[in-house]
Amino acid sequence: MREYAVLAPLSENRPAKVKDRGIIELVKAGLAAYNAKSDELLLLPEGDRLRRELVSRLKSAMLRGAGVQNVDCGNDAAVFSLAERYVREWGDSATSFSDERGRDLFVLGWSPGKDEAVSRIDAVKRSVLTELPEESGFSFVEEILPEGGTASVLLSLSEAGALGSRPGFVCPGCGRLFLPDSPLGYDVEQPGGAEPEEPLEDIETPGANTIAELCAQLGISVERTLKAMLYIAFDESGRGHPVASFVRGDFNVSMNKLSAWLARDRGLTGLRTANKAELHEMIGEVAGYCGPVRLPDSVVLVCDTSVRGSKNTVVGANRSGYHIKGCCHGRDFDPPIADISQPAQGSPCSCGTRLESAVLRESGRLTLEDGKQIAGKALSYRDRDGVHEYPVEYRGVFSSESIILASHAFREDGR
Ligand SMILES: [Zn+2]
Known part of the structure; x- marks a missing residue:
């Protein structure tokens, strides 16, 4: 009988016309091929194994660190329907869920109030970061949404032309990343310090x-x-x-x-x-x-x-x-x-250093809408004391493809 081996074609040549260093490194390592025509990353068996491993580690980390149950039922309505059953039986311990859809891992959860939702989101962020390679410099960066909510965006330094890249800023002093709509929340030093107030x-x-x-x-x-x-x-x-x-x-x-x-x-x-x-x-x-x-x-x-x-x-x-x-x-x-x-090129960071423009890769985000703008339904259940409601909805999505790309982008030269 003929024996088959997993195909893993190593390549010396970088793929043509590709600017994303993550793609270049994946292709060179035999983990992926790139179809420029359809702008598609084709994961080869070993690459897909890495990706699936990552998703499975993220799911367990979110369960352990933030109580996020994995349900994999494929759409919001199905997750909500399952959540209604879970919450009746287990209450608070079953109000947030992860759901794998294609190469994306969605997170959907409900909370009795905004503060609880914020602390649940923080727990998810901490859990996710424990599973990402430290040397790739992933961090969550806050972004104010125009309707009044906040998104925590998973970012890493990237370069122009990379998949999922967007303009932002980096502080060369402390390494903190910023998006154009990130909260700043600090006082700037004003010129004129001790001089007397002039008349108008x-x-x-x-x-x-x-x-x-x-x-x-x-x-x-x-x-x-x-x-x-x-x-x-x-x-x-x-x-x-x-x-x-x-x-x-x-x-x-x-x-x-x-x-x-x-x-x-x-x-x-x-x-x-x-x-x-x-x-x-x-x-x-x-x-x-x-x-x-x-x-x-x-x-x-x-x-x-x-x-x-x-x-x-x-x-x-x-x-x-x-x-x-x-x-x-x-x-x-x-x-x-x-x-x-x-924030802009030259804006002061809270550490005192001035920001520089940078290209950042977005690999995921967790979003909390402001209280009154909840789009989804409130999750509720009835116990002996009456109806308990979880009216604050938070949601998120992590792209396993983008995380793999970001993790490989700076591998070769150790940047
Ligand atoms: Zn700084």
């Missing part, structure tokens, strides 16, 4: 409708300015409200973070950039000259944490061709402060 003074600044031109005209540094971003957002009845958001001149607004704040704190949704005509009608002729002082009450005002403690800055005077100098936060305007800015 209107100054003529013709043509200075950009931060760069303003700095050039007045000979000031960008940290001495505030940048205005004007939007429109809508209340429940569909009425539009002007939104004026301010960041320090060297920062940028994250629309998703601003949108999340407006939904949560003001009940406004559908955020978009306001056009010139809308602005004119709602605030007046302020384009390029909008500032936080003397804004009409009808404008929803919010300032980023980078504005807190600013002193003797130059801000728009809310009339064309004019700015105000000597503006001090607290004395001249006292707006709601929220974390609405985008």
